[in-house]
Amino acid sequence: MRVTIKDIARESGVGISTVSRVINNTGYVSNEVRQRVMKVMKDYNYVPNSSARNLKANSSKNIAILVKGITNPFFHTMIRVIEEKTSLRGYSLIIQNVDDHVDELDLAIQEAGSRNLCGVILIGGTFGYSAQRFRQLGIPCVLLTVSADSSIPLDLYSSVKVDDEKEGFRATEYLISLGHKKIGFIYDPTSDSLTPNRLRFMGYQRALEEHGITFNPSLVADNTNAPFYSGYLTGFNAMKQLYSRNPDMTAVFAFADVLALGAAKAVFSMGLKVPDDISIVGFDGIDAGEFYNPALDTICQPASQMALSGIEFLFEMLQGGPSRHIVYDAVLTKRGSCRSIL
Amino acid sequence: MRVTIKDIARESGVGISTVSRVINNTGYVSNEVRQRVMKVMKDYNYVPNSSARNLKANSSKNIAILVKGITNPFFHTMIRVIEEKTSLRGYSLIIQNVDDHVDELDLAIQEAGSRNLCGVILIGGTFGYSAQRFRQLGIPCVLLTVSADSSIPLDLYSSVKVDDEKEGFRATEYLISLGHKKIGFIYDPTSDSLTPNRLRFMGYQRALEEHGITFNPSLVADNTNAPFYSGYLTGFNAMKQLYSRNPDMTAVFAFADVLALGAAKAVFSMGLKVPDDISIVGFDGIDAGEFYNPALDTICQPASQMALSGIEFLFEMLQGGPSRHIVYDAVLTKRGSCRSIL
DNA sequence: TTGTATGCGTTATCAG
């Protein structure tokens, strides 16, 4: 039987409210009594029952982070940062993966109720949320790496992201500036909704267009069968497919670094070289890319900073503050996986 | 105001106990009433309050996973598998990092109380636990990748690991079998207690000894200043250090794949090649190693399987089953980062 | 400054 507040009260010869006051540092308690109660609590190794507290407060210190694509290393950095901050403030961080075909906001609503959450962070996912759903959620919500459709009132959620279309454009333009014209794109077509991937793809298409290069669908990988959670392998297969279809392709833009690295491996496995035969640019900026051989050129997102903003926004909303939205700039980081063919 | 069981009862014109019966599928409820109540629950989007449930049950469905070294990608696979299984069974998975200098069991004890946990999984860490502490913990505990000192009664916890000494021996012997004699070791000396790293190091030393190679301390990297959470970078620096001290070194055994990959990058950055100039063998079997160029030879731990066993053991203990212990075999996976110099 | 009583949302016991 676990020791309860009642036991402490009895043992220290006071009422339970006094013990409660001591615990929460609220109201007046004489110093003498306070010391005595504290000692008993220590002796009995008393810890308040959080279920009871939460029930009473009708809220909790549970923050959930719902991740769509939990295997993507890019998200791990963010999760770590968020874990650190939540832990520091005495919150519990509940992590849950969101399956591909599941609506993350629906899941959030469900979990918010059943797990008694006080706030939620959505990582990954799509842009297809509905205002009604946000209202139904009822607790502060931060979207990380995505934001909602512009039709959704901005005060319903906070968001932190980069401009995926713009950055996709930038990556592609970079390859074009190096003289590449046959540029492949490694894409995850599992969903047809508005995802970061799709936005990057749109940036890719716009860059081609603005530079007078005709879009060629055969340069877009489409192996729908490989699930993203073997990121490297997906990239590997995609590159093989692309190359077999387009032997004259000289560069590839992969929408995520894991894909890019898998693709690089495929290039080597075909007896070719990066960047000599094929230039590759990724997106995200994961550690593994920096230490790859050759190091990966990529659109580097400020992952830690984004995560910090995200959790900060959540805390602010938790304290009744307004929602906030920020769009970070990514950095095109050149490290050696692309070469000029001019 | 959130909708409660009372609201559902009122709206469906029944008593709350009936609603409760419907929710929990317990006791008799006429089919007609059951349908009606279910409809109301759906309409109102009712979700039972878990705090209240937990309070009543005097237990929860909260499992915490305390990770020492949360940035190690090797652990991510395990975390993902555990997340999947806990989620499937309706448990919440709380993740928390354990700082280097913190005793994970102490932290577990503390969290067990304040977060109302029903079970805990410890990943990483040391072998230095005390029986008294385990007793104090009071909830089922599974050690993943380590086990406790042999003086601790086995029924106090479950454990899943590999034989790190043996596998360290195997990795080293592999290099020796390829003709290497000057074999570096990349080591994390931050802690002097019995960690997996130290055991692998002991295996390394034994292998040298059994093959008549004198142990040379200068072949052990010791850059204590680099924290492990920049795994790649630590390996990178370690390799530079080792090579500058031992230009005749032909092989390196790194106690973790991230270190091995960082080390490989260092080799390339010095204008040398893997495996032509230096052979590298890692430990763990992370994805990034498989797709590296060259692919990394490593001692591949069955991460998913280990995680599965771990969470399975926990569930068994949660249901009153006995504790269990298993030692998995790792697999020496040869992929191209080592060459014979015979 | 301290103690008593009430209720948070559920489940379980026990009469109807």
Place this chain on the structure above:
DNA sequence: CTGATAACGCATACAA
């Protein structure tokens, strides 16, 4: 088959 009602452990308004 169904509905009151008493806990669960805690915080708090209110009384002392």
